[in-house]
Amino acid sequence: MSNSSEESDSLSDLNTEQSTSSHWPDSYTDYITGDSEMDFFASSAEDEDSKNKLISLCSSKEISLKKLKQFVEKEGANVNFSNNKKNTPFLRLCKNPKVTPKLVQYLIKSGSDCQHQNKYHHTSLMNLCSNRSVSVKLLQIIIDNGCDPNLKSEHGNAALAYLCLNANVTPKLLKFLIQNGADANCKYNCDETSFSLLCKNRNVSKELLLVLFDSKADPNLVSYHKNSPLMNLSENIHLNFEKKKSLFQTLIECGADPNQRNRNGDHFIISHCQSASVNSKILRLFFNNKWCQFAALNKPKENALFHLCFNRKITLEGMQILIEAGSELLNLLIKNGADITQKDSHHCNCLTRLCSNKKITKQLLQTLIDHGADVRATDRFYKDNALMKLSENESLTPELIQILIKNGIDINLQDRDANNALMYSLPK
Structure with a gap:
């Protein structure tokens, strides 16, 4: 260096x-x-x-x-x-x-x-x-x-x-x-604070957090990058889950608000579902302890399911979690109040998002459908559907196509340029 x-x-x-x-x-x-x-x-x-x-x-x-x-x-x-x-x-x-x-x-x-x-x-x-x-x-x-x-x-x-x-x-x-x-409450570059920086440290501990708390440092100040100390802690790749669990508890006892939204208006759970460190254990921890108001999962236009289904910034560990326990993640969100029928400004739903994600699996797709995701949703501007997005996906398999067809997808639908799913799958 x-x-x-x-x-x-x-x-x-x-x-x-x-x-x-x-x-x-x-x-x-x-x-x-x-x-x-x-x-x-x-x-x-x-x-x-x-x-x-x-x-x-x-x-x-x-x-x-x-x-x-x-x-x-x-x-x-x-x-x-x-x-x-x-x-x-x-x-x-x-x-x-x-x-x-x-x-x-x-x-x-x-x-x-x-x-x-x-x-x-x-x-x-x-x-x-x-x-x-x-x-x-x-x-x-x-x-x-x-x-x-x-x-x-x-x-x-x-x-x-x-x-x-x-x-x-x-x-x-x-x-x-x-x-x-x-x-202790000074704002540094990008509005980072002592709490938010400490939560990025590989050796952050309960004792260190308590020193800041005893010094009247505010655990709810949000940085320019829209992250709170809780969010930074969830993304700290140096900590295992048990360590994070203990530190989450400490931060919340110090007054950190798990229902706080960042500058994008995203709740902690929504932010975590966008993270490369997404982890079903962390979601379950927040759900089981009732730390979150689950109505907050349903941000207008895009909810936690949208971001989870579109999450591509994923570490090897996170990829395994999504592939092997992805259905569990989806079930946790749905069970705890995430609206599976919600659509964004393009009228796309979480299933459409998932079909664009190269980490898609049969289990993930079937889980959304089993919980009521609308297979027929189309983009209001581009007029394409989930099958068209899947046809462009390098993870396309016959099994995925069969699931969509079995559940009523229109295989002959044309987008605004008169292209159908078959044309989407052809080499560019």
Whole structure:
């Protein structure tokens, strides 16, 4: 990973599929800041850091107090030298996984400016909070020397944002930073909050969530990307179901509203049915605990069934869930109040949506029909029906066609361009 990670501070990257990296980092913080040891040292060797001896040393895994004193006291190195990215030795030291309190204290005593911000407005405290070697003692030293915990980078992220995404965050670290002035309800880039970011962390825990709750952080603030902490937690791919179950309970006990809608007007269940992490166990958990008002499943025009039937953004695990337990997912939604007869603005229903989905199976199709989905529904604009959409689907099989024909689909229906299902199935 190159040193462009300095520039990719935007938390919006967390919600976007990336294909430029050769491997996924160990945590979201690694992805934003390049904070894994391998990436940090590799990028430092190629960067401007190598052009200044003191910055190079502070970026090196070979750093020691003895070597630091050699450069500062005997060679007279400028402790506040900044390169073309305005990085100083102190900023690089705070980002270095080999950082220690003694090294930090020495540079401060030698005149390093703790409040300096680089080209991207990153501070020493931000760098430290994204560093896996962060400790209360290190935080204390930097805060005591005047670094403001609420300063923001050019993308709007403060130190607490980085700490909430740090895989090594602990309740003690989180509590210390908040007690020393970090705003627990601050909105960061894309309106992310400490709660929403923490729910993306692979090591999020009940104890961490309770620290934010005790600090009066609001668990119902919704990000620009329309996700609440509950939604972020449901999509956290690093957590198994049992872990999520416990954390859902904690969030709701902390006041998170499971009936909250995001900025698209989507209820949690609707949002989850669009997710690549869709899981029948999570749906059942919310249903069995009566956490949701099931009337909310039926958003005007498109309900949870629509989104489940059209869900293509699916992980391998999620694909297995839909293929093997898809009927169970549909049954759960239908049983708990989802309207199977609902149509969208095109007059398409959930069955039409399913016939466009390459993950369609006989079981899924039959489940919808058994529960009353209208096989004869047609698109009000394009005049095509479920059989035409199925004919374009690469998952088309004779068994699927037979199910539709058996249940009354019009095989000779023509769309607005006078094409029938047979013409849809011909190679383009």
